[in-house]
Amino acid sequence: MLSSFFTPASIAVVGAADDPKKFRGKLFKLAVDSAFQGPVHPVHPKAETVQGQRAYPNLAAIPGGAELVLIATPGDTVPGVIRDAVASGAKAAVILSSGVDMAELEAAIGDSGLRYMGPNCEGYIGLDGPAGTFAAVAEAYLSKQRPAPRPGRKVSIVSQSGGLGFALFGRGLKENLDFHAVVTTGNEGDLECLDFVEHLVEEGETGVIVMFIEGLKTPARFAEVASKAANKGVPIVVMKVGRSEAGQRAAVSHTAHLTGADTAYDAMFERYGIIRVFDQEQMLSTAAALARFPHRRVRKACVISTSGGAGAWAADLCGSAGIDVPVLSTALQQDLSEWVPDFGSTANPVDVTANAVEAGGTPLVRVLERLQGSDEVDAFIVNIGLHSPGRIEKLADLLGPVFAGATKPILFTSHILPIDENMAALADLGGQGFHSYTACAAALSGIDRYAAFLERWQAREPETPAGAAKLPHLKPGVLDEADPRALIDAYRIPVPPTARAADRDSAARDAAAMGFPVVLKIQSPDIAHKTEAGGVRLGVGAGEVEAAFDEIIANAKAYDPAARIEGVLIQKMMPKGHELVIGVIRDADFGPLVMLGAGGIYLEVLKDVVFAPPPISVDEAKRLILSLKTAPILGGVRGQKPADIDALAGLVSRVADLARTETKIEQIDFNPVFVYEAGQGVVAVDALAVAVDPDAAPAVHH
């Protein structure tokens, strides 16, 4: 359906003007100058020609009409233009104008099926198709000779912000990314970012998608679109604003996009392998690496440098990014020493010294070839001076075959400011140059993250749909003891042994059966505040149960002589284990999310908490657990035995099942959950659940 934007039969530009320096003239000129080969008709109320081409007074006057209409007239004219577009059979429109009355616009479209981009967007450019924009960067791109096709996959940008979408395009061109399309969606009155991502993924020409978003218009569609991208192995690199309160404020005031709960976005991005970035360089470097190199795990890198200091710096930044720079084996170092002089180093970083390049480049290339064939490293950062004109051109005959035969990423960088010529020459050969060690480390980390995700994605268990609610009749409000018990039974939540006793003897018997110490709590539908009523006794030991029972009953009767006393609840006091918290929240954007956090004060002090959408397999639950900052504690420190991570993962997985099945549960907290040592299980010591009528109550916005 969105093919009308990328491969239309014909285009009309409403508001086309003669002066290509003014934005309406520019819009027409860029459409004409674009790679689109079909007819581009100017529409102008009076002019006979626009920029030398025959103009039409309106869309109806165009013989055969136009499939795609670009609109840059004042906002109040847009509904009229759209009515004309519909009448003349147009299928798609790009509304660059702002100040459009949305109700009138929708009325004009009616049930015609016309789809539009915008309003208040900067439009788009398909690098193998039409341009529907007046962006300066697109103008600059189209005014130049188009580069020859280069090895590697192509990148498409999808951005809610027009300014940033095209700014990233310009920065990416400078970094020698090869693009397929740049789309800016503005106010998303109709089509939203996800529509274009979906189209580009299905179309098959895009290898990497870069997104800038303030918040998704239809978060509910995210999982489906992201799954399609994952199935096709198309990584998505996202900058989403709203991590800070000021960023959220700016997004809302900018395009009225709600940024949503940032943690919920993080959870969804993590689940679907979306690589979230925070910086322009990180974004473009990650995209470049994912487009240029194979998707493979990168755990160990080799740094090869003509400058010892630079090699050390690059190695440090790999370390910070979690990528190991291991000492090479003696045998491998022995082999490398054939090409590395004595005053260099073969250890890793490999200091090939300036000779390696100045002597024609053979030593550098031999070192690379030898290491490509070794399984000791997964990727390379090659630091040479890229400031001299002709440096890469002179190495081209040697480097070309290395890049062509490479199964492992080879990233080039330069301590001395590199010149554009050398960076472009690298890309022409199928390589990629990066401007900094930070960029290299981000790129390697991005490759690894995506490859790890693909492994998980391809190995994942088939997702079964959520079953019917096991507890369809939950009453809204905080659940009383009967309802959580039903939940606990239905989802096998391990809780402390619990019994209800109507008399002192059975209380003593029950307590003895579960083991001491125990807790006794009065059971009465008429006593809400049990502690205040003297109806709770903690730490009751063997031989103390009968007296405690009598005391509680007496206290309750004294507190409220009219109260109906149903007996006493007896619960075993559990020994302390590792303390965690498991919960369920409902995010306004993405629905139920399972929360897992460090217990006690560490959750809030360290913000040691992760979220994930259900379903959560046991394997996925283990990954979640291990992603906690305090996870090493569960692994066993200071000679402690490891904790029962299997049991904890099982519980997380079942809570996730609960979260997606029991749609009436608005919120649930198991806090604390005690995790015992391996084999000893877990226990949810306390539970709080709140039910709503999902048809009646709106979800809470976090």
Add this chain to the structure above:
Amino acid sequence: MLSSFFTPASIAVVGAADDPKKFRGKLFKLAVDSAFQGPVHPVHPKAETVQGQRAYPNLAAIPGGAELVLIATPGDTVPGVIRDAVASGAKAAVILSSGVDMAELEAAIGDSGLRYMGPNCEGYIGLDGPAGTFAAVAEAYLSKQRPAPRPGRKVSIVSQSGGLGFALFGRGLKENLDFHAVVTTGNEGDLECLDFVEHLVEEGETGVIVMFIEGLKTPARFAEVASKAANKGVPIVVMKVGRSEAGQRAAVSHTAHLTGADTAYDAMFERYGIIRVFDQEQMLSTAAALARFPHRRVRKACVISTSGGAGAWAADLCGSAGIDVPVLSTALQQDLSEWVPDFGSTANPVDVTANAVEAGGTPLVRVLERLQGSDEVDAFIVNIGLHSPGRIEKLADLLGPVFAGATKPILFTSHILPIDENMAALADLGGQGFHSYTACAAALSGIDRYAAFLERWQAREPETPAGAAKLPHLKPGVLDEADPRALIDAYRIPVPPTARAADRDSAARDAAAMGFPVVLKIQSPDIAHKTEAGGVRLGVGAGEVEAAFDEIIANAKAYDPAARIEGVLIQKMMPKGHELVIGVIRDADFGPLVMLGAGGIYLEVLKDVVFAPPPISVDEAKRLILSLKTAPILGGVRGQKPADIDALAGLVSRVADLARTETKIEQIDFNPVFVYEAGQGVVAVDALAVAVDPDAAPAVHH
């Protein structure tokens, strides 16, 4: 003394050659082309002239000799050249050669007082003086018209790595930094980085120093040199490699510099306000900001943007860097609305819209002027498109006065890739352009960190020298109970009430006086393993002391009938408080460091530990405490009362005093230290101390 490098009377170049494309020819040519106005003599064994200038066969032949000698002849000739240099009265040399026999070199220098840079360095360039280098970046710099002087302070680079030193120079020139000198020290056979930092600080032409180091040659000199820089308000921005194991390995193999314990460097950098950076962009952006803008606190920033999306992105990165982007007051927003159209925003980020610049720039400048006069923000990030030629030139008349009158930093940036012309034009006006939001945030954070340091530095208490050891006769080894007691008394370490009792009645009396429960431990010089001997009883309550006393004595006698029993030690079991660890280590580079960490497993799992050199004032100790990741716990969470941070800070300060005074103490650990609620003090529950003979034992390398 180092003035011979920067303002010599005359220079000789030994090894000067005709061809300026070869490195010896280049060395001579750059010395001639440099800003140095005095004579530069080529020394060549045979040639009559070099590059058209009269050559001398050796240094002795130069009438009047040369104050500074640049040497690029093969390593084995260097000692001979140095002998000639000494004989002819030279005061300084730059040894660019590698492969020099250091013993021969030292013999050649003897007691002449000649000082040298290198060997195996790329030399240096003084931008207002001589060049002693063949670095390509220096050549490119000297081949161009020198820029006119610009407002702001100058930057000097001091680097152990020649490649990186000049690479950073080249990258800095591109970022419009104004430089005073670039020095690369290579193997530091004589002069080291700190010597040049000290000289540049004292000379007074340098406003910011940028260092690249692998490790300091003489760490003991660091504090003195860094203090001089702090006294003059000259910030030092450092990249030190060795954070990762691979980085350390590379540094050692590169120039044989030991990188030292990275945490010790962090502690020293923190104490002396050195800004440690990890990335080239962060380094140069921080240096640019410190050179261009006043040293002032930056807690709150205002983001002004012509693109809403870009404003949100910049705001998010400020948030990540700990800089607030507050909503402006209603009154201020009212004022700004005069220049901000309705479809923009005055909230902060201030979306001035593209009109603000395209309409001549007046709205942008008025907004800046109004905000400069407000105390609601401390600094500005201004994002406009800097891609159009002439953009800043057209705004120059408006922006110049704003920059000239600015008391608060104004950082310019651009979502669209900026062109060099606009970035240079900003610097010419006294502004500064940055390539990314990350760079802006790093720059603001650097300004704030340095200003905060200067405040502390200038307000600090005068440092008193360490007094004489209070315990001069400590025996080497693990200290037994008598010695820690002496230490504990001398430095007022709060420990649990403790008593020694020879009989059961006094044991009971002592225990009753300190309060229950207590611990009883057998006291015998012949029983090393007290627990094994049944000589320890924990948790002894009221009325149980006599029996426990008897039992311990009996156990001990049964265990070793010959043992001399001196009685029983009684110690109060302290109630649990917040658990921390305080210790002292001796770093091989920097000497004693005080360690403060989270207690228990959190120290290792969260790496929640900080180090600082003594002395540590109580205020400084509070800063240390608050820099712990788990510090919020001490502030009181979940309704807990705040902990006694005053008492803890006092203890840290006294331990620091112990660390610098008792030089025989190699290591001491108070673990755990319980911190009670405010007013209730702290107690060191357990202490371990190790003494050495400082004259006999080498310090341990961590």
